[in-house]
Amino acid sequence: MTFTVVRGQAPPARRPRFGRHLLLCLIGLVMMYPLLWMISSSVKPSITVFTDESLWPAAWDLGNYPRGWTSLSEPFEVYLVNSLIIVTLSIVGNLFSCSLAAFAFARLRFAGRKLFFAMMLGTMMLPGHVLVVPQYVLFDKLGWLNTYYPLLVPHFLATNGFYIFLMVQFMRSLPTELDDAARIDGCGPFRTFWKVIMPLCRPAFATTAIFTFISVWNEFFAPLLYLTDPRLYTVPLALRQFMDSEGQSQWGEMFAMSFVSLAPVIGFFIAGQKHLVKGIATTGLR
Amino acid sequence: MTVAVRRQDRAGYLFLLPWFGGTLFMIVPFFASLYLAFTDYDLLTPPRWAGLANFRTMLGDATLHQSLRVTLIYTLVSVPLSLAVALAVAMVLDRGVRGLAIYRSVYYLPSLLAGSVAIVMLWRYIFGYNGVVNGFLAWFGVQGPGWASDPRYALSTLILLHVWTFGSPMVIFLAGLRQIPAMYHEAAAVDGASSWRRFRSITLPLLSPIIFFNLVQSLIASFQTFTQGYVISNGSGGPGQSTLFYNLYLYQKGFAEFDMGYASSMAWLLLTVIAGFTAINFLAARWWVFYDN
Numbered sequence: 215m216t217f218t219v220v221r222g223q224a225p226p227a228r229r230p231r232f233g234r235h236l237l238l239c240l241i242g243l244v245m246m247y248p249l250l251w252m253i254s255s256s257v258k259p260s261i262t263v264f265t266d267e268s269l270w271p272a273a274w275d276l277g278n279y280p281r282g283w284t285s286l287s288e289p290f291e292v293y294l295v296n297s298l299i300i301v302t303l304s305i306v307g308n309l310f311s312c313s314l315a316a317f318a319f320a321r322l323r324f325a326g327r328k329l330f331f332a333m334m335l336g337t338m339m340l341p342g343h344v345l346v347v348p349q350y351v352l353f354d355k356l357g358w359l360n361t362y363y364p365l366l367v368p369h370f371l372a373t374n375g376f377y378i379f380l381m382v383q384f385m386r387s388l389p390t391e392l393d394d395a396a397r398i399d400g401c402g403p404f405r406t407f408w409k410v411i412m413p414l415c416r417p418a419f420a421t422t423a424i425f426t427f428i429s430v431w432n433e434f435f436a437p438l439l440y441l442t443d444p445r446l447y448t449v450p451l452a453l454r455q456f457m458d459s460e461g462q463s464q465w466g467e468m469f470a471m472s473f474v475s476l477a478p479v480i481g482f483f484i485a486g487q488k489h490l491v492k493g494i495a496t497t498g499l500r
Numbered sequence: 501m502t503v504a505v506r507r508q509d510r511a512g513y514l515f516l517l518p519w520f521g522g523t524l525f526m527i528v529p530f531f532a533s534l535y536l537a538f539t540d541y542d543l544l545t546p547p548r549w550a551g552l553a554n555f556r557t558m559l560g561d562a563t564l565h566q567s568l569r570v571t572l573i574y575t576l577v578s579v580p581l582s583l584a585v586a587l588a589v590a591m592v593l594d595r596g597v598r599g600l601a602i603y604r605s606v607y608y609l610p611s612l613l614a615g616s617v618a619i620v621m622l623w624r625y626i627f628g629y630n631g632v633v634n635g636f637l638a639w640f641g642v643q644g645p646g647w648a649s650d651p652r653y654a655l656s657t658l659i660l661l662h663v664w665t666f667g668s669p670m671v672i673f674l675a676g677l678r679q680i681p682a683m684y685h686e687a688a689a690v691d692g693a694s695s696w697r698r699f700r701s702i703t704l705p706l707l708s709p710i711i712f713f714n715l716v717q718s719l720i721a722s723f724q725t726f727t728q729g730y731v732i733s734n735g736s737g738g739p740g741q742s743t744l745f746y747n748l749y750l751y752q753k754g755f756a757e758f759d760m761g762y763a764s765s766m767a768w769l770l771l772t773v774i775a776g777f778t779a780i781n782f783l784a785a786r787w788w789v790f791y792d793n
Binding site: 237432 | 771
């Protein structure tokens with residue numbers, strides 16, 4: 215018997231590890247069960263979704279996918295493309311505007327820097343619902359209802375302090391000698407930003423991009439508010455239509471399209487886990 | 501020297517240009533909504549000054565009181581509950597479990613999905629009359645109600661949905677637990693402190709700033725819950741107003757009835773409530789949050 219003292223915690227009173235793993239696996243099963251049930255229901259005939267309790271379908275109906283794809287007012291690829299356009303431009307906007315602001319806060323000295331930084335932290339706590347009525351009025355006056363501008367413009371204006379904060383934290387961890395060396399070599403602030411700092415910030419940018427992807431992909435309130443034309447709908451708005459046609463009880467199709475809507479998020483999660491975990495640990499973002 | 505400083509100033513402001521725009525885009529609406537809160541405004545005709553009329557109406561608006569109740573219950577139950585689960589699971593994982601990364605990922609994934617329409621719709625069926633939960637209860641001979649469609653239980657299903665997202669505070673707690681020097685535990689163990697005693701006197705105080713941070717953030721977010729109530733009730737806040745979250749009612753008032761003056765005064769009431777809770781949090785922090793430096 216070997217004593218493994220894990221980081222010196224607890225005197226090595228060996229607990230049965232088996233019990234702990236059993237507990238952790240059980241929690242994991244509870245956490246995953248809703249998703250597994252959804253995937254399983256997406257390949258069952260609609261009439262057996264609530265009668266066939268097994269996760270492994272007794273009868274299969276893969277036709278849920280093609281039928282669900284075309285069962286809403288537009289074919290599903292329209293919604294996927296709409297969401298993809300909004301998500302891509304939002305990522306570009308956040309990376310652009312937040313990195314500029316973060317560079318100023320982290321690396322430049324100018325009058326009012328501390329005040330502005332405090333304001334930025336303040337806006338992070340500001341509940342968005344207080345702003346929504348006047349912003350809606352503004353977008354209405356600009357004639358931007360039923361366009362993507364209300365969803366995109368805020369991302370190009372660095373309104374999400376979390377991403378700025380994340381990048382500031384990251385940039386502060388880079389040695390200032392880099393900036394000094396660049397200045398001696400004749401770089402102005404813009405060249406320093408573009409040639410020296412930007413390339414080193416890739417991990418922070420990856421975190422920002424993944425979080426932006428997931429939050430914008432799931433975003434429901436703003437599209438609900440600003441988009442009323444079904445051809446402009448994003449994936450969440452489109453999915454919601456299944457609730458209106460509930461009487462038809464096409465559950466299999468609904469779960470099939472639900473899974474299609476979640477698949478990109480799950481994919482991004484698997485691809486970008488490392489950045490995500492690091493990102494929430496440093497900023498408390500979720 | 502001064503020339504160089506001023507050039508730095510100018511560069512700083514140039515880099516902040518988009519951010520200045522964004523800040524204006526928040527500050528102006530902030531005060532505009534304060535003004536609108538004292539007006540009668542339907543978007544078509546210019547706002548008319550109404551004094552305290554909106555606030556007087558709010559005093560007698562039973563639906564508003566119900567939405568406040570729903571939001572308060574949801575917040576005050578689900579936030580502490582999910583933080584407690586997050587902390588408990590983080591402590592189990594922190595003891596050097598093999599396969600930590602896998603467990604962490606599995607627990608964390610739901611946090612990324614829970615805000616989506618797909619999951620809230622799914623919840624409605626899992627907690628439906630014929631749903632998975634009742635299927636499970638049937639093994640024990642219990643016939644459960646249609647949880648999501650029963651006014652007594654509908655909100656509880658959404659509280660469980662919130663607890664399902666304990667993974668994101670858990671990851672933050674895990675990172676915090678890593679920072680606690682092992683020697684504190686060693687020294688206490690040598691002195692004969694029990695594991696409960698070490699939790700109370702070492703882990704909890706050293707983790708308290710992180711718990712505090714999570715608490716403040718979750719409360720602010722939770723007060724603004726919208727999607728869950730909207731999707732599970734298909735926009736109505738039903739059954740029987742049991743999932744009528746404050747922001748859902750605000751949405752109905754402002755953007756279905758276009759009573760934007762009233763919606764603005766509602767927004768400011770909620771802001772006051774959130775600010776109040778946050779202030780209480782910060783005041784109470786003096787007693788239990790411990791900064792080790």
